[in-house]
Every structure is written in structure tokens, then in C-alpha cells.
Amino acid sequence: MNLMMRSRWWSFGFRSTIMLYFIVLIILPIIGIYTQSFKLGWGPFWDSITDPLAWKAVLLTIKLSVIATVSNMLLGTMIGWVLIRYRFPGRRLLNSLVDLPFALPTAVGGLMILLLLGPNSFVGGLADKLGFQIVFHEPAIIIAMVFVTFPFVIRAVQPLLEEMDKSEEEASYTLGASKSRTFFQVIFPSMLPGILSGSMLAFSRALAEFGAVVLVAGNIPGKTLIASVYIFGEIESDNTQGAAATSVLLLTLSFIILWVVNLVQTRRAGK
Structure with missing residues (x-):
């Protein structure tokens, strides 16, 4: 009986600790941002988000994030496919390097781009001779x-490719389907949930990027900007209200994206 009571108390304490952690580190800061943005009323909030500089910054961020997401959608799908379907020397090393952006400080990533593509680099100098610049312009962002x-996309696609039933693919070939038709009608539908969820997470992450972008x-x-x-x-x-108002726009958009990702994953799990 005592062991059972101790187990219940331990379980209750563990759950309480997790909930406290979640409330203090996630919920309270989110509430604080929304409270700060609306503390002066709807009028100042509207003025802050309709300020030309703020609005242009948000629109530019969304536009460039979409371009980066589409690029990652294409590259990530192809790289995930190659790493799962092909065996070649150095594959494990390349697979481990995929997670490097997660481990590397983003400011270091920005510095790498600055050194490799900046005005004093070979690529930057060549681009300047051709009449366009990379660093300190939209391409660098x-x-x-x-x-x-x-x-994001690579790690979302790889498990789906590993779990895919190859008998369906083989049956398609047996019935005379070409490789392209088999890919788009058999393989791609199985990869699509991972592509979409990974892309949406990448988009949400790109919206909030600071360290790598501020340098380039x-x-x-x-x-x-x-x-x-x-x-x-x-x-x-010292305009914390204006900063909070702009943050609310990005935060709300991120919430919507995460909700859509969760919906996609729930529907996939329900199949």
C-alpha cells in the first residue's frame, strides 16, 4: 500500500513539475507578449502594426521565408530521397551533417555566409563583376x-521513405508503370505529409530567424530589414509596445502553422 501511495505521489509530482515547466517557460512568456502589445489599447497596437517600416518588414520576411521554404521543399525532398534510397561512400557522414544547422549557433552560420559570399570572397567578387550582389541583399537573407x-524537410521525409511498403512500388512496376508514374502515383503521396509538415516547420522557423540574418x-x-x-x-x-505588437503578428502566424502541422500529422496517424 505504501509503495502504491509513493508511486502515485511520485507520478503526481512529476506531472506537476512538467506542467510548471510548461507554464513558466512557454505559456507565461506568450501571455506577456500579448499583454504588452495590447496594454495601451487597440489604437496604439494598430498604429504599431500598420507602421510602414513594420509592415514592410513583416511582408519582406514572409516573402523571403516562402522562397526559402520552397527551396528547402525541393532540396530537402531530393536529399532525403538520395540518403535513404542510395548507398555510396560517405553517406553516413552526409546524413549526420544534415543536423549541423541545429547544432551550430546561427550567428556562426551568418558569419560563414558572409565569409563565403561577401564582397571580399571569390564568389562575391564574381557576382559583383556580373552586376549583382549577394551579401547585404535579399539573396543572402x-x-x-x-x-x-x-x-526540417529532410528529417520529415526520411522516416516515411523508410516505412514505405516496397511491395506497392514493385507491383506498380509489374503492372507496367514507368518510374516517373510510379513515383508520382505511389511514392510521392506517401512522402507528401512529411514534405508538407517539414516545409511548414521550416517556414515558421524562417519567420523568426535573427542570428544568421542580421550579419548578412x-x-x-x-x-x-x-x-x-x-x-x-x-x-x-525603448519601444517595447511596438516590438511586442510586431511579435504578436509573427507569433500568431506561427501558431496557425503549428496547428496545421498538427492537423496533417493527426490525419496521417489516423489512416
Whole structure:
């Protein structure tokens, strides 16, 4: 009886600790952001989010995040396919390097892009001779976003490819279907939930990127100033309400994305 009571108390204490952790580190900060953004009323909140610089920063962030997400959707799907379906020397090393953006500080990633593609680099100098620039312009921001979100699609697609029943693929070939038709009608539908969920997570992550982008963006208002850097500037200018209002836009969009991801995964699990 005593052991049972101890087990119940231990289980209750464990659950309480987890809930306390969740409330203190996640729920309270989210409530704080929403409270801060609306503490002066709806009018100041609306003025903050309709400020031309804020609005342009948010729109630019969304546009570049979409481009980075589409790039990762294509690259991630192909890389995930190659790493699962093919055997070649160095495959394990490449597979382990996929997670490097998760382990590497994002500021280091931005510095790498700056050194490799900056004006003083070979690639940057060649691009300058051809009449366009990479660093301190939109291409550098997209590259930084692609770098930090690189693993999402790959890691979402790989388990689906591993779990795929190869008998369906073989049956398609037996019935005379071509490789392309088999891929799009048999393989791709099985990969699609992973592609979509990984892409949406990558998009949500790209929206909030700061460390890698701030070093390569140029931060020109209305041109290369993205939302996270704009928020940082507002905090430095002691405009916490304006920073919170812009943060609420990104946070709400991220909530919607996570809800859609959860819906996709729930439907997949229910099949």
C-alpha cells in the first residue's frame, strides 16, 4: 500500500513539475507578449502594426521565408530521397551533417555566409563583376534562412521513405508503370505529409530567424530589414509596445502553422 501511495505521489509530482515547466517557460512568456502589445489599447497596437517600416518588414520576411521554404521543399525532398534510397561512400557522414544547422549557433552560420559570399570572397567578387550582389541583399537573407531550416524537410521525409511498403512500388512496376508514374502515383503521396509538415516547420522557423540574418541582411529599412531585426531595433529604441505588437503578428502566424502541422500529422496517424 505504501509503495502504491509513493508511486502515485511520485507520478503526481512529476506531472506537476512538467506542467510548471510548461507554464513558466512557454505559456507565461506568450501571455506577456500579448499583454504588452495590447496594454495601451487597440489604437496604439494598430498604429504599431500598420507602421510602414513594420509592415514592410513583416511582408519582406514572409516573402523571403516562402522562397526559402520552397527551396528547402525541393532540396530537402531530393536529399532525403538520395540518403535513404542510395548507398555510396560517405553517406553516413552526409546524413549526420544534415543536423549541423541545429547544432551550430546561427550567428556562426551568418558569419560563414558572409565569409563565403561577401564582397571580399571569390564568389562575391564574381557576382559583383556580373552586376549583382549577394551579401547585404535579399539573396543572402534567403541563403541564411535556407541554411537554418535545412534539416526540417529532410528529417520529415526520411522516416516515411523508410516505412514505405516496397511491395506497392514493385507491383506498380509489374503492372507496367514507368518510374516517373510510379513515383508520382505511389511514392510521392506517401512522402507528401512529411514534405508538407517539414516545409511548414521550416517556414515558421524562417519567420523568426535573427542570428544568421542580421550579419548578412544589410538591415536597410524597407528593403532588407526583416521582422526579427526590426523587433530588435524597436527594443533598442525603448519601444517595447511596438516590438511586442510586431511579435504578436509573427507569433500568431506561427501558431496557425503549428496547428496545421498538427492537423496533417493527426490525419496521417489516423489512416
